[in-house]
Amino acid sequence: xxxxxxxxxxxxxxxRVRRAEVVTVCVEGREVTVAAAELSGYVSGPILRDYVxxxxxxxxxxxxxxxxxxxxxxxxxxxxxxxxxxxxEGRCTLFEDPGDEVERRVAAIWSAEMDLRSVGVNDDFxxxxxxxxxxxxxxxxxxxxxxxxxxVYAFMSAASVRRLAQILR
Amino acid sequence: xxxxxxxxxxxxxxxxxxxxxxxxxGTDLAEQVLSWREFAGRVxxxxxxLRAVVNRSTRSCAVVPASNTVSAAIGITAALAxxxxxxxxxxxxPPAERDALLRxxxxxxxxxxxxxxxxxxxxxxxxAGPEPPAGGPGRFDAAIAYLLATGASTGIPKxxxxxxxxxxxxxxxxxxxxxxxxxxSGQRQLIVGPLYHAxxxxxxxxxxxxxxxxxxxxxxxxxxxxxLVRRYAIEWMQLTPTHMREMLRPSxxxxxxxxxxxxMLHTAARCDADTKRGWIGLLGPERVYEFxxxxxxxxxxxxxxxxxxxxxxxxxxxxxxxxxxxxxTGNAVPPGTxxxxxxxxPQRAGRSDYxxxxxxxxxxxxxxxxxxxxxxxxxxxLYLEPRDHDxxxxxxxxxxxxxVEAVLRDHPAVIDAAAVAVPHGTLGxxxxxxxxxxxxxxxxxxxxxxxxxxxxxxxxVPKRFMFTDQVPRSAAGKLERWxxxxxxxxxxxxx
Numbered sequence: 057x058x059x060x061x062x063x064x065x066x067x068x069x070x071x072r073v074r075r076a077e078v079v080t081v082c083v084e085g086r087e088v089t090v091a092a093a094e095l096s097g098y099v100s101g102p103i104l105r106d107y108v109x110x111x112x113x114x115x116x117x118x119x120x121x122x123x124x125x126x127x128x129x130x131x132x133x134x135x136x137x138x139x140x141x142x143x144x145e146g147r148c149t150l151f152e153d154p155g156d157e158v159e160r161r162v163a164a165i166w167s168a169e170m171d172l173r174s175v176g177v178n179d180d181f182x183x184x185x186x187x188x189x190x191x192x193x194x195x196x197x198x199x200x201x202x203x204x205x206x207x208v209y210a211f212m213s214a215a216s217v218r219r220l221a222q223i224l225r
Numbered sequence: 226x227x228x229x230x231x232x233x234x235x236x237x238x239x240x241x242x243x244x245x246x247x248x249x250x251g252t253d254l255a256e257q258v259l260s261w262r263e264f265a266g267r268v269x270x271x272x273x274x275l276r277a278v279v280n281r282s283t284r285s286c287a288v289v290p291a292s293n294t295v296s297a298a299i300g301i302t303a304a305l306a307x308x309x310x311x312x313x314x315x316x317x318x319p320p321a322e323r324d325a326l327l328r329x330x331x332x333x334x335x336x337x338x339x340x341x342x343x344x345x346x347x348x349x350x351x352x353a354g355p356e357p358p359a360g361g362p363g364r365f366d367a368a369i370a371y372l373l374a375t376g377a378s379t380g381i382p383k384x385x386x387x388x389x390x391x392x393x394x395x396x397x398x399x400x401x402x403x404x405x406x407x408x409x410s411g412q413r414q415l416i417v418g419p420l421y422h423a424x425x426x427x428x429x430x431x432x433x434x435x436x437x438x439x440x441x442x443x444x445x446x447x448x449x450x451x452x453l454v455r456r457y458a459i460e461w462m463q464l465t466p467t468h469m470r471e472m473l474r475p476s477x478x479x480x481x482x483x484x485x486x487x488x489m490l491h492t493a494a495r496c497d498a499d500t501k502r503g504w505i506g507l508l509g510p511e512r513v514y515e516f517x518x519x520x521x522x523x524x525x526x527x528x529x530x531x532x533x534x535x536x537x538x539x540x541x542x543x544x545x546x547x548x549x550x551x552x553x554t555g556n557a558v559p560p561g562t563x564x565x566x567x568x569x570x571p572q573r574a575g576r577s578d579y580x581x582x583x584x585x586x587x588x589x590x591x592x593x594x595x596x597x598x599x600x601x602x603x604x605x606x607l608y609l610e611p612r613d614h615d616x617x618x619x620x621x622x623x624x625x626x627x628x629v630e631a632v633l634r635d636h637p638a639v640i641d642a643a644a645v646a647v648p649h650g651t652l653g654x655x656x657x658x659x660x661x662x663x664x665x666x667x668x669x670x671x672x673x674x675x676x677x678x679x680x681x682x683x684x685x686v687p688k689r690f691m692f693t694d695q696v697p698r699s700a701a702g703k704l705e706r707w708x709x710x711x712x713x714x715x716x717x718x719x720x
Contacts, residue, residue, distance in 0.1 A: 098591035125589055182547050187571040188401040191545065208405050212544060 227392035238265035249295035271303035399431035407488025467702030524568025567592035620652035657689035
C-alpha cells in the first residue's frame with residue numbers, strides 16, 4: 057500500500073511542482089486521496105495525476121491533483137476542507153474507471169493516442185494535454201474501432217470519455 | 226512528418242506543374258496567371274537573392290510591402306522559403322507609424338531587407354533599439370517565421386512574432402479549426418483582405434502549403450469581389466464584417482454567384498446581426514462560419530451559421546480552447562456574467578509573443594487574454610462585449626458604440642458610421658457620431674436623431690452628428706475609433 061507521504065514525494069519530484077501535499081477527503085460519502093500542488097510552471101491536475109500513477113502504479117490510490125496558487129507555509133498542512141470544496145466545485149477532476157465496455161474501449165484509445173497511463177472517464181481532453189494531432193489520432197482510431205464516422209466538432213463538444221461514449225452507444 | 230517550405234513548394238510544382246498557383250492583377254487590372262512551376266521558379270530565384278544579401282551573423286528580417294500583388298506574394302513566400310523572418314508591411318502606413326514599426330523591429334533585428342520581388346532585395350536601415358537582453362536561451366534567441374502588426378483597436382502599434390521556422394505538416398496545415406470551417410486541400414481560394422493583415426496572411430500561407438489556387442484581389446470593391454467568386458468558381462474565402470456589409474448592398478445580389486463557394490469564414494471584428502443574417506440568407510447557414518481569435522494565437526472559437534441562429538450574437542465555443550471569464554480581481558465568474566475573456570489552448574506551436582517587452586497577460590494556470598470582454602452562456606458559447614475603451618459612458622450608463630452604428634447604418638442615407646464619446650459638462654460624455662452619407666444624398670441631423678430615437682434608449686441617441694467622407698478603418702475593416710478621439714479632450718464640452 058502506497059502511503060500519502062510517498063505520493064507527495066513523487067509529485068514534488070515533477071519538474072513543474074514546487075511543493076505538494078496529499079490529504080484524504082470525503083466526497084459524496086467516499087474517502088478519496090487528493091493532492092494539492094503548488095507549481096512553478098503550469099501543468100494540469102490530470103497530467104500530474106497520471107505522472108504519479110505512472111511512477112507508483114494505478115493502485116496507488118491518488119484520485120486527483122488540485123492545482124493551488126500557494127500551499128500554506130510552515131508545514132501546517134493543507135486544509136482538507138478547502139480541498140473537498142474545490143473537488144465539489146469541479147475544480148479538481150477525480151479519476152473514475154470506465155463504467156462499461158464502450159467507455160473502456162474509448163478510454164483505451166485516449167490513453168494510447170495521448171501516451172497516458174490511464175484516463176478517467178470524466179477527464180477533459182484539453183486538460184489531458186490533447187491537441188489537434190491527438191484529436192485526429194483519436195477520431196481515426198474510434199472510426200476504425202466502432203466502424204462509424206465521427207465529426208471533429210462532435211468529438212470536441214464531447215470533451216470527455218464518458219460523453220464521447222454516450223455519442224457512440 | 227514535416228517539410229520545409231522550400232521543399233513543399235518545389236514538391237507541389239513537381240507533382241502538378243501546370244495547375245494554377247496564383248492569379249493576380251496588375252496596375253492596369255490585367256490578369257496575371259502563374260502556374261505552380263512558374264510560381265515555384267520565381268520563389269526559388271527570389272529566395273536565393275535574399276539569402277545572398279542577409280548576413281547570418283547579424284539578425285536580419287525581410288520587410289515586404291504587402292499589397293495584394295503577385296510580387297508581394299512571391300516576396301513573402303521567398304522569405305519563408307529562405308527561412309528569413311518576414312514582416313508584411315502595409316505600404317500605406319503613414320510615416321510616423323511606419324517609423325514606430327521599424328523601431329519595434331529594431332528591438333530584435335540588426336538589419337532589415339526590403340524585399341520587392343520586382344526590384345530584388347534592398348538594404349533597409351532599422352533604428353537601433355535598446356540592447357537586447359544578454360545571454361541565455363531566452364525568447365530573443367528563438368527562430369521566427371513571420372511578424373505581424375496588431376493593435377489596430379487601441380492605436381498602440383505592436384508586433385507579434387510567430388515562432389519558426391515554418392514547416393508544412395499535412396495534418397496541421399491548415400489548422401484543424403480552419404479545416405473544420407469548410408477548407409479543402411487544393412481548393413480555389415479568393416483572398417480579399419490585404420496580405421499585411423493577420424487573417425489574410427495566414428490564409429495565404431496555408432493556401433500555398435496546402436496547394437490551393439489563390440486569387441488575389443488587389444483592392445476591395447464589393448461588386449468585383451462577387452464577380453471574382455463567380456468567374457474563378459471560388460470555393461473558400463475569408464472576409465471581414467466590413468466586406469460582408471458592402472457586398473450585401475446591391476438589392477439585386479444573386480445567390481447563384483456564390484454557387485461554387487463551400488464556405489465563407491469571417492473574422493477580425495464583431496459582425497452586426499443584420500449583416501450576419503444577410504449572409505446566412507445568401508449562402509444558407511451551413512456555409513457561413515465565424516472565427517474569433519487573436520493574432521497572438523492564444524485560442525480560438527468557431528461558430529457555424531445554424532448554431533448562430535440558435536444563439537444570435539455568439540462567436541461560438543472554444544475550439545481546442547478552454548475559455549474562462551475572470552473578473553477584475555482574477556476570479557472566475559459564473560455563466561451570464563461579463564468579465565475579461567481568458568483562453569487556454571494546447572496548440573503552443575501557433576502561440577506568438579510581442580517582440581518588445583509587452584507581455585500577454587496570463588494566469589497561473591496558463592490562461593491568456595488580449596483584453597477582450599465577454600460572457601459565456603451555460604453551454605459554453607462565448608458572447609463578446611465592446612472593449613472597455615470603446616464603451617461610451619453617458620452619466621454612468623454604458624453605451625455600446627456598435628449598437629449605435631448599426632442603427633445608423635440602417636438609415637437609407639447612411640453608408641457608414643462611427644460612434645465616439647463626446648465630452649459633456651454634466652454627464653461626463655454623450656454619444657457623438659461621424660457619419661458617411663451615400664453620395665449625392667443629404668439628410669438633416671434631426672431626421673437622423675429621430676431615426677435613432679425610434680430604435681434606441683434616450684441616452685444612446687447621438688447628441689452630436691459630424692458628416693465626413695469616410696471613417697477610419699484598419700485594413701481588416703476594424704473601426705479605428707482612437708483616430709476619432711476628440712483632440713480637445715479637456716476642452717469645450719457640449720452643454
